Amino acid sequence: MTNILVSSEWVKDHLDDEHLIFFDIRSPREYNNGHLPNSVLIPYEKILDFSPDTPFFDIADKTTIEQLLGENGVDNDTKIIVYGDKGGSTASRLFWTLLFYGANVNFLDISYSKWVNLGYPVTTEVYAPGKTTFIANENPDNFRVNSDYVLSKIQDQDTIILDTRSKEEYQGLIAAGPKAGRIPNSKHFPWEKAIGVDGNIFHTTEELSSIFDNYGLQNKEIICYCQVGERASHTFLALKICGYSNVKIYDRSFADWSNNSNMPIEI
């Protein structure tokens, strides 16, 4: 997979392309106040299967995503460009969710705020594309993994497990769940390291590659995790942008791991 990001300049010149649709993952009020032309609001909760009884955010099931895309005018030939705001972790989660189900998806390289600051076109007109059919193809690259898979890799010299949470979480000083600590043998990579400056979702590819060079990731399988799969999504994409081919995401992350008494925790 290459060319995850699309430049704002390119997007600006292709806003009328009928094969393009934009997915806005911000809040309803933010969308209603202005959005890119030909963009639809994707409610955050629609891409998750979330129950108050489970500690983790699960990915929405295949039927839900097929309905979501079909209702928003996406078929298997449509190119989706996702965008959001702030650091881009929520849009990153949307991106890999669509990727997981085999959609043709790209990521706008800047935040919505920067798009506005650049003076590029926005509208308050709600876009209502006609319904169509999208057929999902689950996990085509086998990049989404579960706790048993991660457990099988914690002693594997060919695998690097990246903990993308904060230093305090990694060190076990705080916990958002029942237990503090980290997955054994995981390396700490705080996700903010990959966030670009001045409204760019990521640093440049050269900058990201330089940052990742310090982690010994070449020719390794890389598994990203955080607390509920948000921050890990951003790092997952950053690694893919740099051309790392064997990157996986443990999306249920530490919220799942720390609630499972069978899983070892290192402090």
Added chain:
Amino acid sequence: MKIDLSKQSNIKTLDLKGQICPWPVIFTMKELQKMNDGDILKVTIDHLPSTLNIPAAASKEGNEVVSSTEIGDGVFQIEIKHNII
């Protein structure tokens, strides 16, 4: 009309705008632990995932999520009533 002051609820606000996962949940739950039965906590956040995991975490501890409303552009207020199970 008499007001029983001993049963009057305290209302506390917590501004967590700018905070991302996991801090909104952690700060909210820490604040709730300091509160008394019937007290109200109004949490302001601007991180979408927190609109799901704060209510979940608060409910799991027996608190009542009264409302969750978008009060500004991408800014949500979650009102939680402290309950002791």
